Amino acid sequence: MNFIQTLAAAWKKNDSLLCVGLDPDPARFPASLRGKDEAIFEFCATIVTATADLVCAFKPQIAYFAAHRAEAQLEALIAHIHAAHPGIPVILDAKRGDIGDTAAQYAVEAFERFRADALTVNPYMGRDSIAPYLAYADKGVILLCRTSNPGGGDVQTLEADGERVYERVARMAAEEWNENGQCALVVGATYPAELARVRARVGDMPILSPGIGAQGGNIAAALQAGQTRDGTGLILNSSRAILYASAGEDYAHAARQGAKAARDAINAHRRRPPETAND
Amino acid sequence: MNFIQTLAAAWKKNDSLLCVGLDPDPARFPASLRGKDEAIFEFCATIVTATADLVCAFKPQIAYFAAHRAEAQLEALIAHIHAAHPGIPVILDAKRGDIGDTAAQYAVEAFERFRADALTVNPYMGRDSIAPYLAYADKGVILLCRTSNPGGGDVQTLEADGERVYERVARMAAEEWNENGQCALVVGATYPAELARVRARVGDMPILSPGIGAQGGNIAAALQAGQTRDGTGLILNSSRAILYASAGEDYAHAARQGAKAARDAINAHRRRPPETAND
Numbered sequence: 001m002n003f004i005q006t007l008a009a010a011w012k013k014n015d016s017l018l019c020v021g022l023d024p025d026p027a028r029f030p031a032s033l034r035g036k037d038e039a040i041f042e043f044c045a046t047i048v049t050a051t052a053d054l055v056c057a058f059k060p061q062i063a064y065f066a067a068h069r070a071e072a073q074l075e076a077l078i079a080h081i082h083a084a085h086p087g088i089p090v091i092l093d094a095k096r097g098d099i100g101d102t103a104a105q106y107a108v109e110a111f112e113r114f115r116a117d118a119l120t121v122n123p124y125m126g127r128d129s130i131a132p133y134l135a136y137a138d139k140g141v142i143l144l145c146r147t148s149n150p151g152g153g154d155v156q157t158l159e160a161d162g163e164r165v166y167e168r169v170a171r172m173a174a175e176e177w178n179e180n181g182q183c184a185l186v187v188g189a190t191y192p193a194e195l196a197r198v199r200a201r202v203g204d205m206p207i208l209s210p211g212i213g214a215q216g217g218n219i220a221a222a223l224q225a226g227q228t229r230d231g232t233g234l235i236l237n238s239s240r241a242i243l244y245a246s247a248g249e250d251y252a253h254a255a256r257q258g259a260k261a262a263r264d265a266i267n268a269h270r271r272r273p274p275e276t277a278n279d
Numbered sequence: 280m281n282f283i284q285t286l287a288a289a290w291k292k293n294d295s296l297l298c299v300g301l302d303p304d305p306a307r308f309p310a311s312l313r314g315k316d317e318a319i320f321e322f323c324a325t326i327v328t329a330t331a332d333l334v335c336a337f338k339p340q341i342a343y344f345a346a347h348r349a350e351a352q353l354e355a356l357i358a359h360i361h362a363a364h365p366g367i368p369v370i371l372d373a374k375r376g377d378i379g380d381t382a383a384q385y386a387v388e389a390f391e392r393f394r395a396d397a398l399t400v401n402p403y404m405g406r407d408s409i410a411p412y413l414a415y416a417d418k419g420v421i422l423l424c425r426t427s428n429p430g431g432g433d434v435q436t437l438e439a440d441g442e443r444v445y446e447r448v449a450r451m452a453a454e455e456w457n458e459n460g461q462c463a464l465v466v467g468a469t470y471p472a473e474l475a476r477v478r479a480r481v482g483d484m485p486i487l488s489p490g491i492g493a494q495g496g497n498i499a500a501a502l503q504a505g506q507t508r509d510g511t512g513l514i515l516n517s518s519r520a521i522l523y524a525s526a527g528e529d530y531a532h533a534a535r536q537g538a539k540a541a542r543d544a545i546n547a548h549r550r551r552p553p554e555t556a557n558d
Binding site: 023061063064066067069071095096097098099100101102103105106108109112113122123124125126127128129130144147148149150151152153154155156158159160161165168169172 | 375385448
């Protein structure tokens with residue numbers, strides 16, 4: 001199965017559009033993990049165990065590993081997810097972007113070294129910067145489109161030829177880069193009107209939508225704007241609100257409760273109850 | 280000294296606008312290095328020794344290290360450049376781009392872990408994605424503007440409000456993000472007309488210009504378009520044409536000859552002979 005098929009199966013199996021983002025910050029770990037070797041792996045693996053039946057994907061953010069020389073722990077974490085929770089895709093959030101020869105090296109890093117199922121990619125450098133990832137036919141390529149942060153508007157909402165830059169990126173993804181059905185897009189849940197404009201342009205293409213947790217995005221508005229007709233189509237990411245739901249030793253339990261609450265809050269706004277969905 | 284000051288001193292001391300890009304590809308190493316532990320470090324360090332008096336900067340490309348689990352060799356390489364060739368700035372080419380909290384982790388990776396003097400950054404996510412790098416006042420932030428690859432036009436040359444996206448990025452860098460004099464831009468030598476448009480908007484801001492080597496950019500045209508009035512302002516990068524000038528055991532000698540030829544070809548088109556420059 002390729003990434004999009006794996007994702008669709010996970011939406012269904014776990015009845016969930018929730019993605020847990022793995023942004024490990026050792027300064028926020030419970031006391032028992034502080035200063036421990038492999039603390040980053042242990043913290044993330046515990047979160048994974050506590051939430052794996054509640055999510056459609058996990059999304060480790062590579063910067064949090066790279067800042068701590070923890071690439072080996074990231075490799076181990078992704079291998080652990082594949083082994084212990086097969087069927088839950090792993091999105092490596094690295095927002096890579098470079099020209100062909102160099103992009104090919106980033107593709108090796110993401111797909112061969114780290115064994116991610118999908119990678120986030122920055123579209124600023126255009127088509128030949130994306131092709132090397134698409135060459136891995138079973139992998140997902142998730143292009144930044146309209147990001148959740150305030151500065152996202154500096155470039156992404158500029159209007160050219162009657163179309164905003166993020167709409168152009170969505171259209172190129174849907175019409176030019178998705179020959180093999182590998183593409184998805186990043187559109188922040190913090191901008192539901194723009195999420196709706198993207199959905200209108202890309203059919204059922206999956207949209208990774210950060211911002212429902214600590215960033216304050218409204219779940220109902222995001223669902224209304226972004227879900228497909230069958231009540232899927234979204235990968236709604238929450239990181240800090242789940243990882244750090246408790247600062248204490250009960251962090252795994254608190255993360256599970258937080259993930260369950262988020263999944264249920266999302267499901268309350270899905271277009272059809274999952275038991276009647278015809279997928 | 281901050282990055283821009285260090286760069287200006289290196290332009291002058293080595294009478295060079297040439298930057299050697301360190302894109303180590305083990306498949307192209309000479310036979311004596313194949314399969315050797317630390318071959319990546321050894322290859323790059325040999326190139327550095329052979330060219331350090333001919334360049335204004337070195338630019339390691341992180342993807343070539345990450346694809347081979349060679350982050351430790353990258354750390355060692357940058358430490359070696361700082362120790363053996365103080366005054367030659369190291370630009371970490373990683374094209375990072377993410378929102379604030381995550382960008383802060385990438386800044387730790389680049390500036391604290393790898394000890395780079397400057398980092399390439401993707402502007403697609405806008406101002407709050409750039410601020411965490413600017414917080415390191417002595418470091419350089421080199422924003423992608425008009426990249427050297429064909430697909431660069433997919434987003435960068437879209438025209439909004441009478442201004443192309445890359446021109447807008449150049450203007451934001453010059454007018455809004457450069458309060459502390461840390462910014463530089465990436466504009467490919469393969470597009471001299473666009474290099475000239477950027478130069479017209481950014482005063483003496485340094486421009487990192489890839490494409491004069493294997494990508495075929497014309498040195499005379501790049502100099503005419505991009506140099507400042509005093510014949511500096513450019514960091515002209517060449518990677519493969521120098522690293523792989525010879526596939527044999529004479530690679531260091533061949534790299535030196537290639538770097539010397541590139542430096543001299545560049546200098547032949549500089550606005551004033553360096554000995555009469557008034558800086």
